[in-house]
Amino acid sequence: MLNSQISGIKSLFRPSDALKGPITALTEASSAYIPVALDKERFYTPLTNGSSVSPQKQLSFTESGFPVYSAFTGEVEDILKLDHPLLKETVAIKIAHPTFSFSLPAEKYDIDSYSPDEIIEWAKKAGIVDETDGERLYKKLQRIKASGAKILVCNALSDTPFEAANTALLRSYGEAVSKALVAASYAVGASRCAIAVFDGKKAPQFPQSIGQVPVMKINFRYPSKPLLDMQIRGWGGGDQIGAGALFALYQALTSHKPHTYVCLTVDGTAVKEPKNMFVPIGVPIGDVVRNCVVSDLPHLFVVGGIMNGVTCLPETPVTATMTSIVVNDIEKYESERICSGCSECVGVCPKKLLPVHIMTALKRGNSSMLSLLNPELCIGCGCCSYVCPSRINIMQSVLEAKNEVLSHTAKTEGGSDEEL
């Protein structure tokens, strides 16, 4: 009731059963859709229908030279517009009956032989995207370098239910992740680096350090990312990078392999045998789930994390930012009820916003009130929706309000520029 006065949610972490087994790899898929036009940036695709694709072959690139690769061998069947719940509308290449195989490449190059600029350049050449925030790694490294960071932290927290990919990756390939973290720290000029993992009785255990990097055991409330950011600011400034992106950076530096696979967890109330898997980017999530034992009940597929992700169709392709696919029984879902005014959403908001009032202002169309309530500060963690006893999807309304306020601000600024 009124006791959730400290921001965030306590004890949300529960280890996924997927951590019990090793990380496996997906071996077959019916088709693949590779998004080639991310964001609003202009991409160039030298391919047409019938063109052959193969691993290591660049499928498209931006004006700034950021590339897109695929893990598949096959032929382009179509170039189409794809409505992806995470990427929104994007252009994708469809490959019918793709063949692929996952293997860890042999280490051909010494990771310590790169200069800082070369490390950042390879993060760009390999097309690596950080799964924690969707930012391109090379841009992120450049930004961190420019900010004069003191510390770089590897985020392996996996703090939501049904998600354990980063933890599994650190457990199985800890050395590789720590080496990549040291290289990234060197690239950005940070004097310290650390790996952040969850602490607690139920959390998987890690040694005091992996390679040369110390392991920080922390027990934050959910959402851990902004709280870790606050902690990092307290240490003199810096940033955090996901374990998945660091693993991709390690492969790029040691074997010049592009970022074509992601490690993700398949779990949920409908999944009987949860797994952590290496999955090529572009495979439909339905094909991934088919590799796990699921119940016969109707399913609901959720991508982007159970707390702040969205539901999607089985045809939705895997993207570089995915760390989990949650498959839940659809029968456990019920409609929202009337708001009881319990104020739990206000108590847990990590940004100290008034989520329910933002929702009310949005639904009443009161834009002047909206601008007072600062919905643009929302980080979309989903705490408000999670704690709501009436199961109202507050987060969605707050994000809508955020978009409205941001677009209104952009319009106003655009207008004033024109006037000037």
Added chain:
Amino acid sequence: MKSFNTAPFIRLDSDKFPKYYTDLLIALAGPLFMAVFLYGVRAALIMAFSLVTAVFLNALEFSVFGNKPIIDADDILTAVIIPLLCPATINLLIPCAGVAVAVAVRIFISNFIRPKMMFLSTACIGWIFLVAVFGSRMFEYTQPQALTSFSLSVTSVGETVPSVTALIKSGNGESFDLIHLLLGELAGPMGASSPIVLLACALFLIIRHSAPYQTFVGYILSAFVCSVAFGGVSGCTLLTAGLFSISGGSLLFCAIFIACQRHFYPMTKTGRWISGILLGFFTVLLRNILPIEQAAPIAILVITFLSYYIDVVAYLLNNAVRYVKVLHRNRIRQRIEGIRKKSRKNDDEAQEIL
């Protein structure tokens, strides 16, 4: 397929009867018991009639709109609160009419108003409706007599006595007796029983985190201060007048069971303090202005209607305070850095000299 966020559906505990309602119903057992103790079995009968009305209307709503009844037990609470705001002499069916109006308003808001949100105290609306329709019959109070009336008959209307609030309004404090006050043996609504029992209920709800202490404490303190400041009661000390002012009538009962209902108080801590203080002020003000004896339900209805705006004001205030704090912290940091730079300079100069 429309994408939607799944966070509201991870928890599977929402079907349980919410702890908040259980706590409130347990707490209401206190004044309910006192009402039966002081006014006889008839008090329980009035309550039973009201409850049947609420359950019947809930079932009707379920058959028409398909809404899950009872889970959010607002109507049950309303059906207990409205009779407790009435005198013991009231006709059995009158509180039922109030409950029917209150439930009808709740049904209208939850089915036809968007966003689905309660922003009015339906119990207050039901009570105001009764006052508007039945007028003086809502204020025909009788002298409570513990354990004396176990029959279903009620003291006749002719034996009505002025309530504490009426005495305060008339400025007559000569008959105020603290022992009678503590035992709840003062004329007033059925729920205006012993302040000890009511305070115990408040404590229970606050300890269980089912009521915010900010609204309650703010309300009581502000009502006390305002009633002392307004003064005008002769024949007793200012302290006694203040105590009677907050304990007599329905003020204390309303402060616990209506003002602290989760639908109506603001969501921010600062907002709760503001609303509590405003409630106390408005209750005493309306009590002195309006011709009716009980002003608390009207004050609560007015202030709870403003809860949303109070929250916005509190949010802006908190932001301003945070901004000033950050500004202050940065200034201190700059000063410390300046001092450090100076001392470093001095050290360097000293070393150069050496």
